[in-house]
Amino acid sequence: MYAPAPSLGLMILYIPAAVIPALLLMKYIYNKDTVEKEPGYLLKALVIGGVLATLLSIILETGGTMLLNTGIRPNSPVYVILLAFLVVAAAEEGTKLYFLKRRSWNDPNFTHLFDGVVYSAFVSLGFAAFENIQYVFTYGIGVILVRALFAIPGHLGFSVFMGIFYGRAKRCEVRGDRAGCRKNLLAAYLSAVFLHGFYDSCAMIDSPASTAVFYGFVIIMYIVVYRLIRDASTHDVSLYS
Numbered sequence: 001m002y003a004p005a006p007s008l009g010l011m012i013l014y015i016p017a018a019v020i021p022a023l024l025l026m027k028y029i030y031n032k033d034t035v036e037k038e039p040g041y042l043l044k045a046l047v048i049g050g051v052l053a054t055l056l057s058i059i060l061e062t063g064g065t066m067l068l069n070t071g072i073r074p075n076s077p078v079y080v081i082l083l084a085f086l087v088v089a090a091a092e093e094g095t096k097l098y099f100l101k102r103r104s105w106n107d108p109n110f111t112h113l114f115d116g117v118v119y120s121a122f123v124s125l126g127f128a129a130f131e132n133i134q135y136v137f138t139y140g141i142g143v144i145l146v147r148a149l150f151a152i153p154g155h156l157g158f159s160v161f162m163g164i165f166y167g168r169a170k171r172c173e174v175r176g177d178r179a180g181c182r183k184n185l186l187a188a189y190l191s192a193v194f195l196h197g198f199y200d201s202c203a204m205i206d207s208p209a210s211t212a213v214f215y216g217f218v219i220i221m222y223i224v225v226y227r228l229i230r231d232a233s234t235h236d237v238s239l240y241s
Contacts, residue, residue, distance in 0.1 A: 018136040021148040022129035029121045032233040049099030050126020060091035085197030093192040114236040116167025124159030157225040161191040
């Protein structure tokens, strides 16, 4: 059910409400980068990359959904799972990785392993913030809490896995290991797609069993992601060491 068009006053309220959760998580990741802070201009460019990834994803998901509709009955469990993994997750994580690599791969500031996590997180949270604005203007302020607790941290969680492998891929390139670089870039993409697809599948099926699995999955992922961030930050090393 769509919310009525908001007034100017509500619009002024909606935008901060939509982006604040993402900004708080950006600050959290930024503070975890204890060895060498990344410059503001680079982080802003990565957030813009996340916004562009959102727009490109809309196009890809529209085409993917139309293609899926031609061969499988909509609303069946198989359809929902394929939509979640092969359309939504594949498109969104693919566009994030594209803009992540395009902006940061050859940047001279990319010097440490944890930088991969920071860069990936800022792209993903830029994506999540812009997506959240769309949801709030479509469905109203009532979706803010749910999305602040699940959707935005979910995007961060996917990005942490992507970022860890992304940093490893860059280290492989620095060491002249092209095969290792390709393998880690593939792992960066596939790990994020798997987590994103599983998350969306459980949410979209919307049965008692899938809902229980969803909550269990989210709790476990949040714990794992917190520990990954903590460990990656604590044991950050130079790509050139």
